[in-house]
Amino acid sequence: MTLVLSGLTKAYGGLRVVDNVSLSVPSDGLVGVIGPNGAGKSTLFSLATGFLAADSGTVSFDGRDLTAVAATGRARAGMVRTFQVPREFTHLTVRENLMAAAPGQAGEGLLAVFFRPGAIAAEERAIAARADETLAFLRLDAVAATPAGRLSGGQKKLLELGRALMTGARLILLDEPFAGVNPVLIEELSARIRDLADRGVGFLIIEHDLRALTRLVSTLHVMDRGRLIASGAPAAVLAEPAVRDAYLGGAAA
């Protein structure tokens, strides 16, 4: 279940916003990506998950080359992303949002509604049961019937994680999971992410909250102007002069 990004490059009008980036995320790995605004982190996520096509480089997951596979195919392979701004259905309840994220099998074709109603009902029950498990795991049971648009910022991030889990993802790319989240819910989210890693779910996490991120991940990659400038254990990486330079715009010693 290892994700391997190799030599990914993406340019806009001659400017390489992601420039020859290679990194990997082992199954159950907790890996962080940091870097100043505009460093190319979100673009890297889009290249990894197929929301954008790379100019060059490869993406493989679980030993399978997914470079030419579209975003939906990569999600089906077990790799999904969340976005900086949560994309929940605001008028659906929290429980309905979770159920809607589950990939349907039996009910996908309209004909199945007529010819296989039993299979669809059984699948709906299974999805509902998984939604309830996910609600309990994320401690969102109390807001299960609340329209998702009314959740706090932190609860929305928990719901995003839940929606990713409902797809059956084994590797989740989180784009700024702690942005706009209060410290108590940051702890809650971090604890759930750790629980999931213990169960074999891998995470690649973009985050500006360095304190929360470095407590969570075992490996940190730093991007600056499209390139990876440092990788390794968080404390060692943050101590590197090139990293401090990148953050301070070259003003560091």
Ligand SMILES: Nc1ncnc2c1ncn2[C@@H]1O[C@H](COP(=O)(O)OP(=O)(O)OP(=O)(O)O)[C@@H](O)[C@H]1O
């Ligand atoms: N569609 C596009 N066309 C042109 N330039 C783009 C496009 N998308 C992104 N960029 C540029 O690519 C660079 C990297 O953007 P990206 O959003 O990946 O950075 P980031 O590290 O995620 O930043 P932030 O931390 O602010 O979210 C930026 O300079 C941005 O302006």
